[in-house]
Amino acid sequence: MDTSTRFARLAAEPFTVVDARGLRVRGRGGKIGEIFGRRELLNLLVRRDLQARYRDSFLGFLWTVIRPLIQFLMYFIVLGQFLQAARGIDQFAIYLFSGLTLFVFFSDMISGATGSIIGNAGLVKKIYLPREIFPLASVGAAGFMFFVQLLILVLAAIVLQALPQPVEMLWFFPSLGLILVYGLALGLLLAALNVYLRDIQYLTEVVLMLAMWASPIVYSWQMVSDAITRSGLPAWVLEVYAANPITIGVLGFHRAFWNAGTPADYPEGLGMRMLIAGIVGLVLLFLSHRAFVRLQGNFAQEL
C-alpha cells in the first residue's frame, strides 16, 4: 500500500482508547461487535480444542460419545435398576439421558471456560485479543460435544418412541438458552477469577459434582416433592430447589424429549420460572462480563 494512502486512511480512523477500565472498543456493536468480528478465529480455536483433544488417539472422536454413554449406563444400571429409581419413571433411559446430556453440556462449559485463560496463557500474555474469546471457544467445544450427544438422544428417543408432540419439543430452545446463559455467565466469571486464584478450578469441580445431584437428573421431581411433604418441611424448600436454573433447564429438556411425563412430574408454571431465571441469568451475564473486563487488565501480569 502506498504510504500516503496509508497515512490518509490512518488520519481518518478514530483512536481506540485503553484506560484503567480496559479497552474501549470503537465502532458499532461494542464488545459483541468485536467478538463477532473475530468469529473466524473463534471457529479456529474451537476446532483447535477439539482436534488437539483426540489427536493421535485410535478412537478419536468416538470418545466424545463413549464417555457419556458409559456414565449413562452406570446410572441406568446402578441407580435405575439396583436402587430402583427407575420404578416410578417410565422411559427411564430417555429421562436419564436427556437430563444428563444437558447437564454434561453445562458442566463441560463451566470446567472448560474456567481453565481457558490459564490454558491460553501464551496468547494472553503476548497478543491483544478480546479475551472473552477463550472462554467462548471452550463453550463452543462443549457445544460440539453436546450436539453429538443430542443426536444420539434424538435417535434413541425415536427408536424407543419416547418423543412427545412436536409442539412440546419447542421446550428444547428456551431450556438450552437458559443453560447457555448461565454457562456463559459463570464461565466468564470463573475464567477471570481462576487467573488470580487457582483454587477456583478445583472448587468448580467439586461444586459441579454436587450440582449434578441437586437437579432431577437421576431421580424425578415427584420424588423430591414427595420427600419434602413427607418430612414435613415447609413449602419454600421445594421452591428453593425449583429456583435452580439447572433444575429448570433439565425439567424443560424432559418436556422436550420425554413423553411419559405427567403434570405431577413438573412444578407449576415452568414457563414462568424459566422466564424469570432467564432474566436473572442475563443480568448475571452482564455483571460477570463487567467483572471479567475489570479483571482482564492484569491477566498478562498474573499469568
Add this chain to the structure above:
Amino acid sequence: MSATTTPPDIVRLNGVTKHFVVRKDNSLKDRIVHFGRLGSSHREDFVAVDDVTLDIEAGTTVGLMGANGSGKSTLLKLIGGIVSPSSGTVQTRGRMAALLELGAGFHPDLSGRENVYLNASILGLTRAEIDAQFDDIVAFSGIGDFIDTAVKFYSSGMYVRLAFAVAVHTDPDILLVDEVLAVGDEAFQRKCMERIAQFREEGRTIILVSHSAQQVAELCDRGVVLADGKVVYDGDTNQAIGVLRQVLDDKRTAGIAHDENVHPIEVTRIEILDGAGAPASELRDGDPMTIRVHVIATRPFERWELGFSIDTPLGHMALASNTEALGVRLDPLADNTHVDLTIARVNLGPGQYFVNANAVGISDEASHALMQGAMFTVVGATNTFGTVAASVTITSENASERE
C-alpha cells in the same frame, strides 16, 4: 495531499502509569490466612511505567531502550493493549501486529498448515486473506513439505521461521517488536532486518524494544530511553544511545559491590587523561590519550606486570596490551603507585568504550583485574562505522575522487 506532509499520530500515550501488585500468596488458604491487616505485608506495589506521555507519528520507527526492568516491555504491552494502564490513556489506531514472542499460539499437536491458519487469524487475517497469502508464507519460511507435519516435530529454527513468516504477512500498520529478533541464526536475523527495513519504506510504524544499540542505530528514526519507568530521553537515535549508555554506566557503578577479599595486589582505579593531562571522558578521534592505572599492594612485589584493554559496550576488545608484550620492566612495587599508559593517537571509531586493567605479581603470585574501571566516548568523523577510525577515499574509473 496534506496527509503526506504531516503524518498523523498513530499512538498517543497520555500520562500512562502502570502499578503492579506482587503477591506472595497465591492460594485460597494463603489469602484467607493473610486476609485483612496481615495481607498488606504480603503485597508489594511497584511502578513499572511512571507517567509516560508520548506521541508517535505514523511511519516512524521508534526504539525503546533501557536497562532490564526499566519498564520498556511493559510500555510495549500497554501500547499493544495487552495490559491496561492503572491511570492515563493509551490511544492507538490502525491494524496492529505484536511480535512479542514468535509462535505464541502455535499448538504443538497441530500441523504447520493448521497453525498458520490459526496464528494468522490470531493476528487478524480473515480466512480469504490467509488463503491468498498461504503459498507466500510457506515459501518465505522455507519449511517446504514439513508444512503438514505437527509443529512439535519441528526444529526450533523451523518453528521460528514459520512464525515470523506468518507475522510479516499480516499487513500491519503498527508492528510491535520485543527482542524477538535476537533468536534464530544469522541468515534468519538478516531476513528479519530486511523485512523490517521494507516495512519502514512502506510507511508502517514500528516500535522496537531492543538491547542492541547497534540494531536501534541501524533501524530507528527515534530513540526513547526509559529508566525506572520514566522517559529520560526522547529524540535522535544516536543521542538516545549515548543517554542509554550513561544510564547503564550509572547503574553499573552503583551496582559494583565492594570486594570483601583483600588482594595482595589490587587495581583500585582507572583514570582517562587527555593530551594535557587533565581527566577526560570525551576524546576526539586522533587525540592522544593516557590511561592512568592506580595499583596498591599489601606487600612488596619485586616483579609485576600490568595490562589494559579497551572494550566496546558489546564486550568486543578494541585494543589491548600489557607491559610484557610491550617489553617494559616496571619498577618494583612497594605499596601503592600509578602507571600511565599513553596511546599516541586514539584511532577509534565514534562511540563509547570501557577500559579494563589488570595487575599481576610475578615474583610473588597474585593478580587482580578491574573490569570496566573507566568509560570514555570518542567523537569524530561519522562517515565510517566500526571500532577503527580511518580515512577512507573512494576512486573509480569514471567518477571523480571524493572523500
